[in-house]
Amino acid sequence: MAKRIDVKDLNIFYGKFHAVDRVTLAVPPRSVTAFIGPSGCGKSTVLRSLNRMHEVTPGARVEGKVLLDGEDIYATTVDPVEVRRTIGMVFQRPNPFPTMSIRDNVVAGLRLGGMRNRKQLDEVAERSLRGANLWAEVSDRLDKPGGSLSGGQQQRLCIARAIAVQPDVLLMDEPCSALDPISTLAIEDLIGELKKDFTIVIVTHNMQQAARVSDQTAFFNLAGVGQPGRLVEIDDTEKIFSNPGQQATEDYISGRFG
Amino acid sequence: MTTTASTLDRPATPPAFQAVGGARKFKNILATVLVTLAFLIALVPLVWLLVTVIARGFEAVITADWWTHSLKGVLPKEFAGGAYHAIIGTLLQTVVCAVIAVPVGILAAIYLVEYGRGRLARTTTFMVDILSGVPSIVAALFIYALLLSTFQMGQSAFAVSMALVLLMLPVVVRSTEEMLRLVPQELREASYALGVPKWKTIVRIVLPTALSGVVTGVMLAMARVMGETAPVLVLVGYSKSINFNIFDGNMTSLPLLIYSELNNPNPAGQLRVWGAALTLIILIMLFNLVAALVSRFSAIKTK
Ligand SMILES: Nc1ncnc2c1ncn2[C@@H]1O[C@H](COP(=O)(O)OP(=O)(O)OP(=O)(O)O)[C@@H](O)[C@H]1O
Ligand SMILES: [Mg+2]
Numbered sequence: 297m298a299k300r301i302d303v304k305d306l307n308i309f310y311g312k313f314h315a316v317d318r319v320t321l322a323v324p325p326r327s328v329t330a331f332i333g334p335s336g337c338g339k340s341t342v343l344r345s346l347n348r349m350h351e352v353t354p355g356a357r358v359e360g361k362v363l364l365d366g367e368d369i370y371a372t373t374v375d376p377v378e379v380r381r382t383i384g385m386v387f388q389r390p391n392p393f394p395t396m397s398i399r400d401n402v403v404a405g406l407r408l409g410g411m412r413n414r415k416q417l418d419e420v421a422e423r424s425l426r427g428a429n430l431w432a433e434v435s436d437r438l439d440k441p442g443g444s445l446s447g448g449q450q451q452r453l454c455i456a457r458a459i460a461v462q463p464d465v466l467l468m469d470e471p472c473s474a475l476d477p478i479s480t481l482a483i484e485d486l487i488g489e490l491k492k493d494f495t496i497v498i499v500t501h502n503m504q505q506a507a508r509v510s511d512q513t514a515f516f517n518l519a520g521v522g523q524p525g526r527l528v529e530i531d532d533t534e535k536i537f538s539n540p541g542q543q544a545t546e547d548y549i550s551g552r553f554g
Numbered sequence: 555m556t557t558t559a560s561t562l563d564r565p566a567t568p569p570a571f572q573a574v575g576g577a578r579k580f581k582n583i584l585a586t587v588l589v590t591l592a593f594l595i596a597l598v599p600l601v602w603l604l605v606t607v608i609a610r611g612f613e614a615v616i617t618a619d620w621w622t623h624s625l626k627g628v629l630p631k632e633f634a635g636g637a638y639h640a641i642i643g644t645l646l647q648t649v650v651c652a653v654i655a656v657p658v659g660i661l662a663a664i665y666l667v668e669y670g671r672g673r674l675a676r677t678t679t680f681m682v683d684i685l686s687g688v689p690s691i692v693a694a695l696f697i698y699a700l701l702l703s704t705f706q707m708g709q710s711a712f713a714v715s716m717a718l719v720l721l722m723l724p725v726v727v728r729s730t731e732e733m734l735r736l737v738p739q740e741l742r743e744a745s746y747a748l749g750v751p752k753w754k755t756i757v758r759i760v761l762p763t764a765l766s767g768v769v770t771g772v773m774l775a776m777a778r779v780m781g782e783t784a785p786v787l788v789l790v791g792y793s794k795s796i797n798f799n800i801f802d803g804n805m806t807s808l809p810l811l812i813y814s815e816l817n818n819p820n821p822a823g824q825l826r827v828w829g830a831a832l833t834l835i836i837l838i839m840l841f842n843l844v845a846a847l848v849s850r851f852s853a854i855k856t857k
Contacts, residue, residue, distance in 0.1 A: 391744045
């Protein structure tokens with residue numbers, strides 16, 4: 297059940313530091329939105345505030361609204377744990393749970409959520425691993441520790457883990473930055489598949505990747521050193537890469553940045 | 555212009571890499587010798603101590619009676635009886651201490667690492683630091699003042715255990731804290747991202763990841779307090795017979811046995827002193843061994 301996200305006038309802070317200034321954007325369901333922009337402009341920060349992961353950092357807070365199908369996830373009545381169950385996340389560096397086997401890693405979210413039925417868990421594990429294009433590689437060693445896989449396999453394991461809890465939205469923070477071109481391609485294909493069921497937001501430094509996988513692209517930039525990052529523009533990916541509305545976007549995309 | 559073969563053979567530029575120079579070779583050898591020497595010097599007292607204790611206590615601990623009998627009814631000059639009552643005492647006092655100190659210490663460490671912010675956490679850390687610097691005799695005196703003087707309890711093994719808790723607690727808090735801080739923040743976030751609540755993340759992800767280190771720390775802390783002597787001198791009386799009641803009566807532990815037999819000038823007394831010392835070392839070694847095994851089995855596997 298993919299859902300849409302609407303961000304309205306979102307200001308994000310780390311303590312006193314104003315990291316991101318007034319972001320407004322909309323992510324339609326069953327689409328891929330790419331965040332691009334120079335390092336430190338706040339892409340990860342915005343992404344992490346979409347599932348309330350931002351507030352895990354001590355002193356961090358946000359102002360403004362993030363609506364998931366019209367419901368404000370920052371409303372005082374909303375439980376952040378529920379939000380994160382609905383909006384999953386894949387991190388830049390693969391982080392499988394080191395104490396768990398491959399199978400247990402995949403179903404960790406369900407098991408910690410209280411599901412006990414062994415047969416059901418095994419089914420979910422297989423379905424998620426197939427969904428993450430990893431089943432063929434690991435089906436014969438599901439009981440080996442998650443840390444015994446290669447980096448690219450670990451990242452796909454983390455994707456399997458994230459989709460096993462069947463979130464509505466999947467956030468990915470530079471999921472391919474530590475991977476070789478073949479694993480990258482595997483994950484890009486996977487994103488194309490996942491798009492059918494999930495709403496996806498992906499941060500990437502790789503322009504070709506953004507162009508290849510995303511339907512719309514958001515370009516973030518810094519107004520200057522020490523200034524908060526801001527959203528320069530968001531538009532259809534084709535338009536951003538062929539005929540962007542802002543000069544700054546064109547400069548960045550064509551490599552004339554800074 | 556004529557070029558001879560020899561000029562052609564010579565490289566145009568001097569080679570980039572040369573053999574290790576004489577000065578550096580000398581320094582290297584000197585450093586190696588010094589480091590090895592320091593190691594040997596550090597080793598000498600250790601080996602000497604072990605050899606002395608083993609040589610003098612060996613005869614006592616190889617008898618079966620030593621591990622199965624107390625000194626009840628044994629005369630000071632008699633080569634008879636054993637240290638069973640003292641071994642029981644040491645284990646009981648240590649285990650009771652651990653039962654209290656380990657959960658409290660681990661929970662305190664969890665608070666400090668996972669929840670602690672601001673003044674309360676800083677105060678706790680500060681108190682733990684102070685507590686870890688308190689000499690054992692002072693801890694014993696405090697318990698004496700609290701339990702024996704204020705609350706009118708008699709001398710008991712329980713009072714000893716409470717003093718040991720004061721000594722063990724900061725060690726457990728510190729080592730657990732360090733182990734929990736080693737768990738990468740990314741693992742916690744990965745768990746949160748699956749919609750797992752914080753407490754469950756701590757119990758099911760963070761603690762298992764840190765388990766082997768935490769267990770090692772606890773075992774070493776237990777080994778450490780086992781040999782503490784000041785509390786048993788102040789808080790419990792000496793007895794020649796077995797006592798399983800920690801709340802009542804005298805209970806001998808190995809340090810107390812050593813201390814009391816030191817006043818026995820007979821050769822039998824001397825043998826008991828060294829026998830008890832060797833037993834204490836054996837017990838502590840066993841604890842370290844268990845710690846190593848447990849940490850090996852609960853260590854994170856990558857293969
Ligand atoms: N935990 C934190 N505490 C304080 N400031 C932070 C923290 N994390 C990020 N920041 C600051 O917030 C700003 C945005 O950081 P963010 O990580 O969102 O950038 P980014 O666009 O993801 O960069 P990159 O492309 O390098 O990942 C930066 O100025 C950064 O220094
Ligand atoms: Mg980032």
